[in-house]
Amino acid sequence: MFDIIFGDEEMTVRQKVQHILNSITPIQVLALGFATVILIGTFILMLPISSSTNTETDFTTALFTATSATCVTGLVVVDTGTYWSRFGQTVIMILIQVGGLGFMSFATLLFMVMGKKITFKERLVMQEAMNALTLQGIVRLIRYALISTFVIEGIGAALLSFKFIPKFGFWEGLFRGIFHAVSAYNNAGFDVFGNFKSLVQYTESFSVNFVIMTLIVFGGLGFTVQYDIINKRHFKKFSLHSKIVIITTSILITVAALMFCLLEYNNPGTMKYLSFKGKVLSSLFAAITPRTAGFSTLDTANMTNASKFFTIILMFIGASPGSTGGGIKTSTFAVIVMTLFSVVKGREDTEVLSKRIPKDEVYRAFSVICIGIFIVIFDVLLLSVFEKADFLSIFYEVVSAFSTVGLTMGLTPHLDIVGRIVIILTMYAGRVGPLTVIYALMRRHANSNAAIKYPEDNVLIG
Numbered sequence: 251m252f253d254i255i256f257g258d259e260e261m262t263v264r265q266k267v268q269h270i271l272n273s274i275t276p277i278q279v280l281a282l283g284f285a286t287v288i289l290i291g292t293f294i295l296m297l298p299i300s301s302s303t304n305t306e307t308d309f310t311t312a313l314f315t316a317t318s319a320t321c322v323t324g325l326v327v328v329d330t331g332t333y334w335s336r337f338g339q340t341v342i343m344i345l346i347q348v349g350g351l352g353f354m355s356f357a358t359l360l361f362m363v364m365g366k367k368i369t370f371k372e373r374l375v376m377q378e379a380m381n382a383l384t385l386q387g388i389v390r391l392i393r394y395a396l397i398s399t400f401v402i403e404g405i406g407a408a409l410l411s412f413k414f415i416p417k418f419g420f421w422e423g424l425f426r427g428i429f430h431a432v433s434a435y436n437n438a439g440f441d442v443f444g445n446f447k448s449l450v451q452y453t454e455s456f457s458v459n460f461v462i463m464t465l466i467v468f469g470g471l472g473f474t475v476q477y478d479i480i481n482k483r484h485f486k487k488f489s490l491h492s493k494i495v496i497i498t499t500s501i502l503i504t505v506a507a508l509m510f511c512l513l514e515y516n517n518p519g520t521m522k523y524l525s526f527k528g529k530v531l532s533s534l535f536a537a538i539t540p541r542t543a544g545f546s547t548l549d550t551a552n553m554t555n556a557s558k559f560f561t562i563i564l565m566f567i568g569a570s571p572g573s574t575g576g577g578i579k580t581s582t583f584a585v586i587v588m589t590l591f592s593v594v595k596g597r598e599d600t601e602v603l604s605k606r607i608p609k610d611e612v613y614r615a616f617s618v619i620c621i622g623i624f625i626v627i628f629d630v631l632l633l634s635v636f637e638k639a640d641f642l643s644i645f646y647e648v649v650s651a652f653s654t655v656g657l658t659m660g661l662t663p664h665l666d667i668v669g670r671i672v673i674i675l676t677m678y679a680g681r682v683g684p685l686t687v688i689y690a691l692m693r694r695h696a697n698s699n700a701a702i703k704y705p706e707d708n709v710l711i712g
Contacts, residue, residue: 281682284320284349288678291316291345300338310670317674319345321681322574324439324544324656325647325673327663331444336425339442343429349681350436350469350574351399395473398480399435402468406431409461434465437575439544439656446663449535453547454528459535466543467503470569471495490605491581495570498580499541506537506564510557519552540564542575544656551659555642558659562646565653566622576654576680578622585615618683626652629676636668637661651676 295312298304314327315334319342328334334342411427418426426442433440441448452458468476478492485493511533514521521529535547540561550558568577589600589612600607629648630641637644643659650657651673665673 284678284682287345287348288313288316288320291320291341294341295334295338300335300341302333302335302338304335310667314670314674315342316345317677318656319438319440320349321654321677322346322349322436322438322542322576323651323654323677323681324433325651325658325662325677326440326446327665327670329444329446330440331442339425339429342440343432346436346438346440347432350432350438351395391473391477394477398473398476402465403428403431403435406435406461406465410458413455413457430462431465434462434543434545435469435574437466437469437542437544437569437573437654439539441545446660448546450547450549453532454525456527456531459531459547462543462545463535463538466538466541466545467499469574470541470543471499472570472573474572475570490603491571493603494581494584498584499570502541502564502567502580503534503537506540506560507533509560510536513554513557513560514548517552517554520548536561537564540655540657542569542577542653542655544650546657550657558642558646561657562649565649565655565657566626568653568655576652578619578653582615582618585612586619589615622652625676625679629672632672633669636672637665639664647673648676652680654680 292309292313294300295316296307296309298306300312301307311327314325315330317323318325330339330342407424407428407430409427410430411424414426415423417423429440429442432438439448443449443451449458449462471479472495474489475492475495478488482488485496488496511521511529514533514536515529516522521532524532532547535545536557539545541564550561553561566577567583568579569575570580571582584602585600585607588602588607592598592600599609600612626645626648629652630645633639633644633648634641639661643661646657646659647661649655654677662673
């Protein structure tokens with residue numbers, strides 16, 4: 251009798267768990283997946299073996315670091331190169347890799363190794379994770395993402411190691427090469443040079459600048475764009491999305507490099523005493539790194555206010571959909587700009603490269619940018635109340651966190667507990683995506699009133 255009752259209860263619990271799992275939407279799986287990875291990373295980083303002093307790390311410091319790594323941001327409250335042990339730095343590198351590619355990519359790899367069939371729901375989660383337009387070819391895209399990531403990172407690590415090994419020794423130089431290749435490709439911005447120096451010591455090194463910038467750009471383009479470049483090769487054959495991303499990225503980098511060169515050329519705190527080669531490299535690097543990478547070859551705190559504000563704009567735009575970066579994304583920015591042009595020209599539809607953008611995508615673009623602006627404004631207001639810092643520093647730090655960039659004016663290490671929590675939540679929202687967070691919190695059900703249309707009326711605009 252006991253066995254029968256126990257068996258029934260066991261089945262009931264199992265059914266309840268299965269019901270809960272089935273009721274979770276793909277977007278909620280994505281949001282919960284990132285949160286789970288962050289918590290696992292937090293508990294590992296709290297262990298004494300993770301710190302260089304072999305002492306336990308407090309929860310908020312470990313949580314902040316794990317969130318920053320998993321959300322591929324790069325903001326830190328303790329120096330990565332000196333505070334964490336080699337074990338801790340390796341954990342951070344793994345979190346960066348998982349966060350950059352997405353935990354579903356590694357789940358797919360595990361499924362393929364085990365020979366497990368990938369279910370329809372799992373494919374839906376993959377679609378959300380990769381920002382893919384359709385389910386068709388989603389497994390193939392993730393397989394490509396995994397292979398290309400390890401190949402590109404491997405090449406980058408080898409090239410960086412050639413530079414680092416003569417200076418730091420074989421094993422240390424090799425580790426630094428691998429760590430910074432993973433950090434750059436995933437647009438994380440973590441470095442292990444110590445004392446919050448980032449890449450300032452390599453400002454005039456062509457090899458280091460070239461490798462890091464190339465990794466950042468490739469990682470920020472997105473896997474669908476990479477796939478088009480490698481397989482289709484001819485620009486005319488690319489999808490509209492790939493064309494928009496490549497054109498927008500090229501324009502942003504070119505314009506930004508010229509702007510930084512003009513604004514910082516004679517600034518004694520940044521470029522004034524550099525050689526012409528150093529000025530060109532640092533201008534280009536300063537234009538690329540706000541694409542959510544977080545590395546710096548110049549002292550960002552000594553930049554002019556104009557450069558800092560321009561960097562904030564670049565950070566807010568960020569990388570491209572389906573990439574390792576954050577921000578509102580280049581394609582979103584392009585759709586908004588082209589919509590404004592269409593309005594000015596008196597056209598009803600948003601037109602890009604002789605194609606018409608569906609109105610639901612235009613609405614989605616406006617939603618993303620509006621939610622992003624709201625999050626930034628709200629967080630800046632909160633930090634302005636709780637933190638003793640100037641407005642520009644707070645604004646800079648919040649946008650850097652939201653766009654998962656990692657560039658800093660030095661405020662993050664001095665944040666109190668409230669400030670740390672605000673930045674942690676901002677990094678999480680920025681990595682998962684503003685709309686994803688909203689959808690995960692507010693479950694979407696089929697709208698029973700979808701067929702109802704209310705009377706139309708006018709509102710004064712402008």
